[in-house]
Amino acid sequence: MAWLAVKARSIVINGRFLKDTNSAVNAVALNLTKALITSADENGWKVHLAVPKPLENRAMQLSRSVIAMGQSTGAVWDQVYMPKLREVGVPVGLFNSVPLRGSGYVTMLHDAHVFRTPQSYRFPARKWRQLTSRRAGASGNRILTVSEHSKQALLALGIGHADTIGVVPNGPSTVVSTKPDTAVLKRLELATGAPFCLGFSSLLPHKNVAFLIDVFRDQRLADIPLVLVGNATSKDFERIGLTVPSDVIFAGRCPDAELAALYQAAQTVLIPSLEEGFGLPALEAMYFGKHPIVSPYGALPEVVGKAGYVVHDMRPSDWARYIAKICTGHVTARDCPRQQASRFTWNAAAQRVWEHLEGWGF
Incomplete structure (x- = not known):
């Protein structure tokens, strides 16, 4: 597979959010992905968008570099295919999802609600989110989150460390x-x-x-x-x-x-x-x-x-x-x-992502 040849200064964004961009979290993932793709060249990075094959056409509307693998559009796709893409670049998930196997992942955890207000979640979803949130902060991984408040909430739960969590505020819808x-x-x-x-x-x-x-x-x-x-x-x-x-x-x-x-x-x-x-x-x-x-x-x-x-x-x-x-x-x-x-824009958010990646030595 030819795309396995490119690794340096590359990120691979999990594009499974394209299955449904109506949810608030997935809409953030979409807008931030667009801004990252637009600003990648000037920051010396390359962006690949990885998706299940049924989402390939949607992905092609966003990016010239699409990696389509597998048929499942459910959470199992993240676990099976994102670990393989570490050979391509830094795997980035922007919608609270991270593989349980391996390390080197960058995950956006939008909040700590699943721990602080667990009554807002059904039991299976709560347990899965709690598990993956802790996994996102495991050794060798890095976390992006949307506010200083969320960063401090995650740290208070023992998830990540001050120097492994980067704040990337949202832009508007x-x-x-x-x-x-x-x-x-x-x-x-x-x-x-x-x-x-x-x-x-x-x-x-x-x-x-x-x-x-x-x-x-x-x-x-x-x-x-x-x-x-x-x-x-x-x-x-x-x-x-x-x-x-x-x-x-x-x-x-x-x-x-x-x-x-x-x-x-x-x-x-x-x-x-x-x-x-x-x-x-x-x-x-x-x-x-x-x-x-x-x-x-x-x-x-x-x-x-x-x-x-x-x-x-x-x-x-x-x-x-x-x-x-x-x-x-x-x-x-x-x-x-x-x-x-005006302080909160997607262009500013993308710039913060690049700065965090640089600071983490990716």
Whole structure:
């Protein structure tokens, strides 16, 4: 096989994420892979994209150097084929997956959720993720992660060492460059020019959406709707014993154009998570010029800096007070959100990867 001849200054990215780029982790892998391919030559590297054969056509749309092997598109592919590709270059996995056999792998672990909030994972997935996360930090391997918070969380668990974990912050999703479809505002019956807040609907315990719904029982927010984007519905929350106020609107999953319109029109974006490895909605809110209101947990304070509001007291009444102030314009001056957001780009992320690889002596 001719491709076995190239090893020097090469990385081999596990492209199995191309099977489904709708998940947040796989979308990060896709955007970072694109940036690495674009910037490889100027940094003196070559990028190969390795995929199962059924994904070869998709891979060819991204890279001129594709290695297609095997038919399985499941996790077993990583275990069978990625170890073989160490002869080609440094094997890089960008979606929490690493082979259990051998060493010399670079793996992006997006967070430590599977240890810190295990209740958000089903038993088999939890055990597998915990096993592979520890494997990613084994001797001879290196870890990339998306925030200083995530790095410290991994170190606290005994995964990796300070000099074997490199921080590579995310860039935004494609929503920030998508033309807004304002028809969604009419579909959700949002009054033109009237304030509303944007949040994201999830039943995962660490997303803490039930808390956010409780916040909107406060009478100070009686005329301010909360729009929740995501799969979880009003009935889902009622099934777990929550009564949903009438001013909480469930928008369902929204395409990028509708989400862009909601970001653009919202007064603020609310993220009450109990744990976040990064906090992409906070970053995207700032790209749209909004000052997000976030919890003090995870990487959220790290991402928003002084361009957002970090509410340290996690009582519904305190959140309601902040929301009421920002929706009525009674807020103190903050840093420019777009300026803060501009620090986080995929080009900058790719550059950080190259710097870490150099520093690790690959």
